[in-house]
C-alpha cells in the first residue's frame with residue numbers, strides 16, 4: 212500500500228515509521244528544512260515514552276517521575292507521582308525519530324503540501340513539487356493543518372485563546388520533577404531536558420512577551436535569575452483548534468492536526484502517538500472507516516479531563532482556589548493528575 216504522510220514533526224515521523232514497519236511504501240512530506248525545533252514543553256509522559264520504546268526510539272533526555280504544582284510565589288505546592296516520564300529537547304526527539312524513519316525505509320521530500328483530493332480508491336496530494344497519488348494519507352501537519360482544511364474537516368476554533376512561549380536556560384535542574392507554576396492568568400512549565408538545561412514553557416492569553424509572563428511568576432523568575440537563556444525563544448498559538456472528525460475515508464488526521472490537547476496535562480505527544488498507531492492499524496487492514504471512532508474512544512478521557520481543567524481554571528475564582536484546594540487533599544489531587552495522564 213502506498214502511503215503519504217504530511218508533516219515531519221514527532222507525530223508524522225512516528226506514523227511514517229509505524230506505517231513502514233507494517234509494510235507500506237511511505238513518503239513523508241515536510242515543508243521545513245532544519246532541526247525541527249518548535250514551541251513545546253518537552254515533557255514526555257510515561258505513555259509517550261513507552262510508545263517510542265515500542266519502535267526502538269530512545270531519545271537522550273532527563274527522566275522525571277512527578278509533576279509538582281506551585282503557586283506563583285512558590286510557597287504552596289502539591290506533587291503528583293506519575294511514573295517514568297522523560298524530558299527531551301524537541302530537536303533531540305525529532306533527530307531520534309528521523310533516524311528511525313530512515314532505518315525503516317521512509318522516503319522524505321521537503322515540499323509544502325497545498326491540498327488533498329480524495330477519489331474512490333486513492334488520494335491525490337498536491338505539493339510544491341507536483342502531484343502524488345497514494346492509497347492513504349496521514350495528515351500530521353500540526354495545529355494549522357492544511358490537510359484538515361483541504362479535506363473539509365476543519366472545526367470552528369474553540370473560545371480559549373491560549374498561546375505558548377518557550378525558552379531554554381543553561382542551569383543544572385533544581386528538581387527531578389516537571390514543575391508547573393500556577394499564575395493568575397497562565398502557567399509556567401519547567402522541564403529538565405539534560406543535566407545542564409531546562410526548558411521553560413509559558414502559557415497564557417495573547418499579547419504578552421516571555422519576560423512579561425515570567426514577571427507574573429516571581430518564584431520561577433527568581434529560580435532563573437543568573438542563568439543564561441540559550442537559543443531563540445519560540446511561540447505557538449492560538450492553541451485551541453481541531454477537526455470535526457479525525458478522519459474521512461482514506462484521509463486520516465493524527466496529532467495536533469486531529470485536535471490540540473492543551474499542554475496543561477502534557478499529553479499532546481502521547482495522544483499523537485496513540486492516534487498514529489490506530490490510523491496505521493485501520494489503514495493496513497483496509498478498515499479506514501474505523502479510525503474516527505477508535506480515535507474518539509482511545510483519547511476521550513485525556514481530551515475530556517484536559518478540556519475541563521482548562522475551561523474551569525479560566526474562571527478566576529476557581530483558578531485562585533485550585534492550589535489551596537489541592538494542597539488540602541494532596542492524595543486525591545495526585546490521583547486526579549494520574550488519571551488525566553495515563
Ligand SMILES: Cc1cc2nc3c(=O)[nH]c(=O)nc-3n(C[C@H](O)[C@H](O)[C@H](O)COP(=O)(O)OP(=O)(O)OC[C@H]3O[C@@H](n4cnc5c(N)ncnc54)[C@H](O)[C@@H]3O)c2cc1C
Pocket residue numbers: 217218219220221222223240241242243249250251252253254255256259322323324325351352353354356357358374375376377412413414447450465466467468472474477478479480481483
Ligand atoms: C507551549 C507548548 C508546550 C507543550 N508541552 C508539551 C509537553 O510537555 N508534552 C507533550 O506531550 N506535548 C506538549 N505540547 C504539545 C505538543 O507540542 C504537540 O502535541 C506536538 O508537537 C504535536 O506534534 P505534531 O507532529 O502533531 O505537530 P507539529 O509538531 O506541529 O508538526 C507538524 C509538522 O508538519 C509540518 N507541516 C505543516 N504544514 C505542512 C504542509 N502543508 N506540508 C508539509 N508539512 C507541513 C510542520 O513544518 C511540522 O514539522 C506542548 C505544546 C505547546 C504549544
